[in-house]
Amino acid sequence: MTVRVGILGATGAVGQRFIQLLDDHPTFELATVTASESSAGKTYREAAKWRVDAPIPDDVAEMEVRATEPDSVADDVDLLFSSLPSGVAADVEPAFLEEGYVVSSNSSNDRLADDVPLTIPEINPGHLDLIEVQRDERGWDGALVKNPNCSTITMVPTLAAIDRFGIEEINVSTLQAVSGAGYSGVTSMEIIDNAIPHIGGEENKMETESRKLLGDFDGTEVHHHEADVAASCNRIPTIDGHLENVFAKLADDPSPAEVRTAMREFEGVDLPSAPDQLIKVYGEADPERPQPRLDRTYADGMGICAGGVQSTSDGVKYNCLSHNTIRGAAGASLLNGELLVEEGYV
């Protein structure tokens, strides 16, 4: 079965990753790419300043870029991926939903809305059924699912793995790559030989999205996890890969080995783009791992790496890492798209 898909905002950094990930996808066929008005009518090659280190797939290069509006997209497209800037997405996504499109969106708007599922397939696939609530409340024929922020998605699988030990509080510091801010987000003069201890809105995203992801869905609403989460977010001079230091206060007192086992055995999901083992865990022999440059491509960028697990006075500390523009953005939306198909929403 082939699913015809489109990308809203296909020329940006995340859009380019979508195109790369959709190349040779077993069931998704890229049928439409959209961008801003100024790019409409051009070929994709003309419209995009391509910066991925693999070439543009030939068929995509010659595809005509459409305007980002329902009328420009063919009716037989089954699923749309959105990597629009959140301000634009807030205006445009509802228009597509009213027309009945199913949208898997990486944009940050509406992630915390009560009737919008915020999902990571391995963590909370059941939240997808919020779509029923969403359709009731909004009167949409389509469906909107969101994936979390790249810094949230790096940490949450490890939290889900250790929540059996009773997470009571999380402090987390991030060391984030520049690609997370988009192509022009961080200037070279800001970041060479430097670090910036602030990323606008990022700390709040980590603190709130993680509690929704780890929450319980009772069929009507999601009850957010009760643990307090405090995040400090830093930008550092790396291209790709977010590294995070997590301090978890736990009700139980697991050994580091028990924590590592819980992470290693955390179950994945059977979707085309999902890794066989979601969390790769480094043990005591490799205290220097994970590292962004060496570990960001684990499982083609779709996996999470963890390491440095040590006990603290009231829980554990450890480090985790993922590829922020693959698992943390385009790949996250793609996986949600695969889940939508699996669950019959497409």
Add this chain to the structure above:
Amino acid sequence: MTVRVGILGATGAVGQRFIQLLDDHPTFELATVTASESSAGKTYREAAKWRVDAPIPDDVAEMEVRATEPDSVADDVDLLFSSLPSGVAADVEPAFLEEGYVVSSNSSNDRLADDVPLTIPEINPGHLDLIEVQRDERGWDGALVKNPNCSTITMVPTLAAIDRFGIEEINVSTLQAVSGAGYSGVTSMEIIDNAIPHIGGEENKMETESRKLLGDFDGTEVHHHEADVAASCNRIPTIDGHLENVFAKLADDPSPAEVRTAMREFEGVDLPSAPDQLIKVYGEADPERPQPRLDRTYADGMGICAGGVQSTSDGVKYNCLSHNTIRGAAGASLLNGELLVEEGYV
């Protein structure tokens, strides 16, 4: 009054900073530089691979490098600064102390010894009187004082400032510059486009030294502060300046403004190399500060910068920064040397 000083281990990275800081010092006059056996007899210019971006002071350049042993150092040297590797220092420092030298040491050995004062002049100058205990126990004529590790020293002034609010627990993540590992400590292939979430021994130093520094000295022994400290230490691609994210659990519930005021008003000390204002605090208008490249030279590298103060569910989070090879190493020993003079130990 002129104090004649020497540097043990003068050719390394910290040794070079000592030389730079002693150039034009109001009361200290550099009389002796020592290094390993292989350098003894050479001029300093020949022996040192000079890497500071100011030239070697002319008089030092032509100074003869001595072997690092008491017999090689002139008797009229009043005070020695030590930047020896800790393994070497453990062997060599006692020999100088037995000969009656006063040593202000940056080396990490013996920092936690019960009878060795670990001091930051602005934080715990009174601990210096442990020297009396030390002389009793070891039978030394000399005196040994240590300064803490560069990552500890960045954080502790801010902790001392907010301890009035009752510190109960500290989680801290560091983003540390490569110079902290010495000239050859971090290879370029390890760190370009990367970060390393482990620095051997560093986390333990932060967790233990900070509690000794903030402890109470009752005239006989230091009672370490009771707060639990958990640290995660990361190396990032910056040259100088350690940035740290602190999460402090507090008994009280101060506002961010109260925390900033406590830091800003934290009292300094009247010594030649001490900054007028120890902690420079950035407010809400500057959430992106402090940054290593822009703030590491505050107060000629002898100050601490803080910012990003925000309330959490059980305390505050904030960021702090200092120049790791000035305030965090050579400058820390220098200031302890000035305190030794002030307190009459030299």
Add this chain to the structure above:
Amino acid sequence: MTVRVGILGATGAVGQRFIQLLDDHPTFELATVTASESSAGKTYREAAKWRVDAPIPDDVAEMEVRATEPDSVADDVDLLFSSLPSGVAADVEPAFLEEGYVVSSNSSNDRLADDVPLTIPEINPGHLDLIEVQRDERGWDGALVKNPNCSTITMVPTLAAIDRFGIEEINVSTLQAVSGAGYSGVTSMEIIDNAIPHIGGEENKMETESRKLLGDFDGTEVHHHEADVAASCNRIPTIDGHLENVFAKLADDPSPAEVRTAMREFEGVDLPSAPDQLIKVYGEADPERPQPRLDRTYADGMGICAGGVQSTSDGVKYNCLSHNTIRGAAGASLLNGELLVEEGYV
């Protein structure tokens, strides 16, 4: 004697360097700062995103920013420094010149105009008298002098020093810092772990400006130097300091020692901001110098460093370096301003 000066375009990267360099200047007193319409009326502190690692001088911080037009500038300002974008400068500089202002400009427009002196005080101070031709032709009361591009200015002093050996052809490759492109000119995603072998317009500037600078002025026109110059310009991940590899084909066959001597003895100029020794030359014992991070601050950033001199089959090759935003931009205009005063044009 105090000269009252103003800065056109004072909030940008070069404008901030002007302010830094004018702080504590012996004879120049900053009286006016201008910026774009949107900044006019604000204090300088409000209008500028200050990024120099020293604080804004207090008196400048509270200065009111004016619009960049003659009516906004007080009549008693004697000399204007211009760091406007070249497109803006082409429109605005003539308006000031018509009003009789003397302008020392870093903007690239008009550098090759027949009646505009392009000067480096140590190289071709006599070209300043083109101002007479300029006044005749343009009917201006004021006077306009330009300094060359930062990559040109790094190389030309060394060329002037060796022209006694008969320069016949120059090939030059540059390794240029990101600050040369302005604060937002190079994104971090473009340059981390990378290099870019193209800087728009830069090669042409080096190829043409250098020949004008080294040319002869006969009182009426400048006869450009006849040597062919071919340049390849590269951007690399450094903050400040342009490094250049020069291959010079020479009529004579000097030894490397003779070349080094010619550079070392090249005469400077007696102006307040000029270095005592213009070109610092590293010999055979230091083949790894000059390096951007270690040498860019030579002579407070106003000097040139050279090294690596070796003979080739038809001449010499060597490396040279300068601080691109000091000697290569704001400092270059400042020095031309000092020359204008010295020569009586102010």
Add this chain to the structure above:
Amino acid sequence: MTVRVGILGATGAVGQRFIQLLDDHPTFELATVTASESSAGKTYREAAKWRVDAPIPDDVAEMEVRATEPDSVADDVDLLFSSLPSGVAADVEPAFLEEGYVVSSNSSNDRLADDVPLTIPEINPGHLDLIEVQRDERGWDGALVKNPNCSTITMVPTLAAIDRFGIEEINVSTLQAVSGAGYSGVTSMEIIDNAIPHIGGEENKMETESRKLLGDFDGTEVHHHEADVAASCNRIPTIDGHLENVFAKLADDPSPAEVRTAMREFEGVDLPSAPDQLIKVYGEADPERPQPRLDRTYADGMGICAGGVQSTSDGVKYNCLSHNTIRGAAGASLLNGELLVEEGYV
């Protein structure tokens, strides 16, 4: 047909690349890995500090590391790749050759020896027959072939392509990645926010090896190309990929388009690891390419990229790039190994 191969010096940076490239090779089967005495007897996993971003192939990980001496290598190994340090190689390679082994070596010793073929299969495959001279002179049963230095190999294919226009002189500047110096060759403190205009011995290698590669072999000796070559070599803060600026003085006066065509149409060779198109050429629309991070993986790191072709007064200037540890080291030896098989020497 399967060829059993071994790697001499398998644990270093180039050795690791050999292992990566041999994984899944169509005809070569890795049978032996050697390293220094201290590693002998360990498994490869234990002996090597693996730093490639793909995992160690499982079968290699458990292979026993042998000492680097003929007695330790099984007799049925047909071909050896050498990535030994040149000092070690000068001692050890002859021992293997006397025992009759065929060695394709990346080590720099003997590259210029009159009876040692220095080959790039696409450039001078015929030079391989120097092996006959070598066997006559040295009395070896084996055969030794060398590949050039990584900086030479980046430039020479483009020179071979344009030599039809009569190369008379070459000036070349390099911007070289840190991996070219091995894992510990360049410290982070040397290179962050910096560049180093000197790489010991590198300039001489480019100046001499390129002339041998482009020379004529008359069946007895290689007559080196007569063009003078002058090189300036720089280290910059990139991980992989050498970028070079070439200035070529030519007898003819080709247009940039003719130069690009000559490069694009330069014929490759039909060997398993050779790229279909040896030189990828960027035209006028892409003046910013090639760039290390975006282009080093062209043709799996085995191709050359060129661009920025422009006419100069007496020839052309252009830029070229290759992956220094693949095409410039392990891949170069591998390709020579494939040529040895093709030509019947194995």
